[in-house]
Amino acid sequence: MKHGAYIFLASFLALSASWCGLVLAPQLQLGRQTLSPITGTTDQYPQRRPGLAEAGLQVYRAQGCVTCHSQQTRQTGAVFDVVLNELGTNETAVALALAALKVDWKPADLQALPRDLFRGVDFAAADAAERTLKPTGAKFSIAVRATGPDIERGWGLRGSVAADYLQDQPVLLGAQRLGPDLANIGLRQPDVNWHLNHLYAPASTVQGSTMPPYRFLFEVRPVGLQPSPAALKLPPAFAPPAGYEVVPTDDALALAAYLVSLRASVPLFEAPVTVALPASSAAAPAP
Amino acid sequence: MSDAVSPVPPAASGAAIEASCRLPVLALLGGAALWLLAGAVAAVLATLHFHKPDIFADHAWLSYGRILPAAKHALIYGFCLPAAFGLALWLVARLGQVPLVGGYVALVGAKLWHLGALVGGVGILVGAGTGYDGFDLPGYAAVIVFVASLVLGTVTLLTLHARCRRELYPTQWFILGGVLWLPWILSTALCLLVWSPVRGVTQAVVHYWYLNNLQLVVLGLFGLGALLYFIPKLSGKDLPSRHLALFTFLSLVLFGSWVGVPEGGPTPAWMGAVSSIAALFAVVPALSVVENLRKVCCLRAAAPAAKFFSLAVAFFVLAVLLNALGTLPGLHGRLEFTLFRTAQTHLLVAGFFGFAALGGIYHVLPRVTGLDWPLAGLVRLHFWLALAGVLLVAVPYLVGGWQQGGKLAHPAIPFMDVARGTLMPIRLATLGETLWAVGALLFVGNVFALLAAWARGLVKPAVAEWTAPVAATEVKA
Numbered sequence: 001m002k003h004g005a006y007i008f009l010a011s012f013l014a015l016s017a018s019w020c021g022l023v024l025a026p027q028l029q030l031g032r033q034t035l036s037p038i039t040g041t042t043d044q045y046p047q048r049r050p051g052l053a054e055a056g057l058q059v060y061r062a063q064g065c066v067t068c069h070s071q072q073t074r075q076t077g078a079v080f081d082v083v084l085n086e087l088g089t090n091e092t093a094v095a096l097a098l099a100a101l102k103v104d105w106k107p108a109d110l111q112a113l114p115r116d117l118f119r120g121v122d123f124a125a126a127d128a129a130e131r132t133l134k135p136t137g138a139k140f141s142i143a144v145r146a147t148g149p150d151i152e153r154g155w156g157l158r159g160s161v162a163a164d165y166l167q168d169q170p171v172l173l174g175a176q177r178l179g180p181d182l183a184n185i186g187l188r189q190p191d192v193n194w195h196l197n198h199l200y201a202p203a204s205t206v207q208g209s210t211m212p213p214y215r216f217l218f219e220v221r222p223v224g225l226q227p228s229p230a231a232l233k234l235p236p237a238f239a240p241p242a243g244y245e246v247v248p249t250d251d252a253l254a255l256a257a258y259l260v261s262l263r264a265s266v267p268l269f270e271a272p273v274t275v276a277l278p279a280s281s282a283a284a285p286a287p
Numbered sequence: 288m289s290d291a292v293s294p295v296p297p298a299a300s301g302a303a304i305e306a307s308c309r310l311p312v313l314a315l316l317g318g319a320a321l322w323l324l325a326g327a328v329a330a331v332l333a334t335l336h337f338h339k340p341d342i343f344a345d346h347a348w349l350s351y352g353r354i355l356p357a358a359k360h361a362l363i364y365g366f367c368l369p370a371a372f373g374l375a376l377w378l379v380a381r382l383g384q385v386p387l388v389g390g391y392v393a394l395v396g397a398k399l400w401h402l403g404a405l406v407g408g409v410g411i412l413v414g415a416g417t418g419y420d421g422f423d424l425p426g427y428a429a430v431i432v433f434v435a436s437l438v439l440g441t442v443t444l445l446t447l448h449a450r451c452r453r454e455l456y457p458t459q460w461f462i463l464g465g466v467l468w469l470p471w472i473l474s475t476a477l478c479l480l481v482w483s484p485v486r487g488v489t490q491a492v493v494h495y496w497y498l499n500n501l502q503l504v505v506l507g508l509f510g511l512g513a514l515l516y517f518i519p520k521l522s523g524k525d526l527p528s529r530h531l532a533l534f535t536f537l538s539l540v541l542f543g544s545w546v547g548v549p550e551g552g553p554t555p556a557w558m559g560a561v562s563s564i565a566a567l568f569a570v571v572p573a574l575s576v577v578e579n580l581r582k583v584c585c586l587r588a589a590a591p592a593a594k595f596f597s598l599a600v601a602f603f604v605l606a607v608l609l610n611a612l613g614t615l616p617g618l619h620g621r622l623e624f625t626l627f628r629t630a631q632t633h634l635l636v637a638g639f640f641g642f643a644a645l646g647g648i649y650h651v652l653p654r655v656t657g658l659d660w661p662l663a664g665l666v667r668l669h670f671w672l673a674l675a676g677v678l679l680v681a682v683p684y685l686v687g688g689w690q691q692g693g694k695l696a697h698p699a700i701p702f703m704d705v706a707r708g709t710l711m712p713i714r715l716a717t718l719g720e721t722l723w724a725v726g727a728l729l730f731v732g733n734v735f736a737l738l739a740a741w742a743r744g745l746v747k748p749a750v751a752e753w754t755a756p757v758a759a760t761e762v763k764a
Contacts (some may be wrong), residue, residue: 007463007464066418149696162554170418170484173491175624176629209340209703210340215344
């Protein structure tokens with residue numbers, strides 16, 4: 001067979017198809033994605049991280065944190081809670097509606113509002129409840145909750161979506177969970193000092209932690225005339241010898257600031273979730 | 288079968304062809320041997336973190352997040368790709384029955400590649416890595432590697448073009464595809480991840496695409512191409528079917544190149560779905576290559592390299608099947624983010640390509656130097672060490688990853704239990720990586736003993752000429 005040209009053409013076409021499909025097409029679909037408005041505020045999501053946290057992302061990259069930590073919360077579905085808040089003026093209609101919805105209720109229940117009508121039902125049930133209750137004039141609310149193992153572990157309020165990563169460079173989604181997912185570590189551990197202690201001696205904050213300590217991000221030095229205000233307050237078992245203090249380097253401070261800024265739980269159109277927090281505080285930059 | 292095709296060795300000018308390949312092939316493969324050892328040692332050091340977490344806590348360059356990417360970098364950019372090019376150059380010259388076109392240019396390309404890999408490896412250790420798994424080398428190192436890939440690719444294509452034997456053997460298609468695709472994906476990653484990064488998760492998609500195309504398609508093309516030559520060659524039979532080989536080639540580039548994006552992530556859902564379907568179809572090239580090579584199996588051939596080639600095929604099938612398994616709807620959620628995926632990658636890179644390249648080097652180096660392996664007994668020992676090494680990493684990771692995924696899926700199990708459950712598989716992998724490293728050490732010893740013998744062969748005649756007594760007839764004249 002002397003079909004060198006055909007072989008070349010065939011592989012060229014096959015490979016360029018893949019390039020168009022998985023490199024070009026994502027650009028066309030997502031390359032111009034805009035920031036999302038946060039409901040009830042004039043803020044947009046995601047905001048740029050504060051300067052120190054942006055520097056911390058580079059420390060995160062340089063230390064290869066992505067080797068063990070993912071930054072993507074997975075969501076397998078969503079469930080709905082329907083809460084009856086007020087009866088309104090037409091109690092009979094509400095009672096009929098509740099009967100139609102097959103809610104198990106007693107007249108006494110209606111005096112103790114707000115009351116859960118449904119918890120953890122699917123969209124169809126929540127939708128039926130809304131359509132049945134609306135004409136009665138009763139006041140009710142429907143909350144959306146994400147589900148899935150990650151959510152139940154408390155790793156986030158909703159699954160991560162493309163909009164969460166618009167301000168970061170590089171985007172380090174991670175593919176391994178030898179350590180926990182960090183997409184929302186700033187919500188779980190908002191304390192910078194917790195992170196500094198954890199980086200210096202992981203077992204000092206998480207008993208039995210398998211994470212390697214990052215002592216090289218800290219300086220152990222003799223206490224000067226006055227102890228440094230930045231020195232870590234470590235439990236005795238992890239404290240340096242007497243007369244010494246552990247002071248974080250700029251890299252450690254930046255990394256901790258970055259970790260605290262990881263809060264990807266703002267409700268979005270494509271990832272709806274009802275949060276107890278005011279929306280703006282979840283999107284706010286790190287303290 | 289009518290379309291049987293024979294890997295005919297060159298009858299004429301064989302010595303000239305070997306001589307034309309000698310320097311670039313020795314540079315590529317000798318350097319690759321050193322990188323194999325460096326990567327193996329780095330991989331051992333990486334796993335030590337799971338025996339004693341604070342073992343390297345005061346040394347930034349030895350921290351897990353740097354030494355593990357450095358180990359992967361050394362394996363892929365130090366060993367696999369230079370070995371791929373070294374074997375490709377030798378194969379296109381031999382199959383085309385033509386001396387290498389631009390041998391010295393290829394030598395420069397080889398040195399440039401190893402320089403880029405070295406700069407990249409040091410860059411990762413000092414914290415300049417990009418953070419993208421499999422593309423960790425900093426941009427400035429990636430540029431060097433990219434230019435080197437162009438240089439080596441050009442020499443390969445020119446030699447392919449100048450071939451005397453016009454009929455193409457399947458191996459040459461695979462090499463053509465690999466030489467085309469590697470600079471393409473490298474330049475894409477360089478432009479879209481480093482120089483002018485795209486926004487948000489599109490970065491992650493480009494990275495998934497790059498990583499899969501590097502490991503499955505580029506290494507697959509070079510590796511399968513080599514196997515389609517070496518296996519029939521060592522068993523002394525013809526490759527049963529050229530058309531089946533064409534089918535393998537086309538299905539690999541067509542389906543394999545779409546694999547890689549995981550389902551359920553923050554990327555648009557269609558990408559993960561397309562990739563999962565492609566991962567199922569990517570089983571096709573693996574099965575077809577087995578069907579083609581089954582009848583010419585060289586496992587029992589006398590040559591020590593034969594076992595490496597046979598196992599490489601088995602590892603390829605295993606890696607591709609596990610990849611397909613890992614994308615099935617019921618299993619995907621369990622196996623993502625676990626050591627299971629690590630094991631699958633290890634089987635593909637170290638198992639499939641590593642074995643194909645090692646066998647190739649054991650086959651090629653004696654031919655280009657014209658010498659036998661000085662420590663021939665070690666080749667067999669290396670095979671068993673490498674096999675035990677790969678299995679002792681892959682099996683604990685497969686089992687451990689399966690358990691890790693099962694625990695991750697149950698939120699009632701505290702995360703600390705999940706994390707502690709991964710310790711034992713990684714500790715076992717220390718043993719596997721150590722065996723692999725000992726094998727690499729024997730390999731390096733053998734390669735450099737061979738190179739030393741070859742260098743002695745160069746120097747000896749020259750010295751003899753200089754120190755020879757002047758013949759009496761000459762004095763009189």
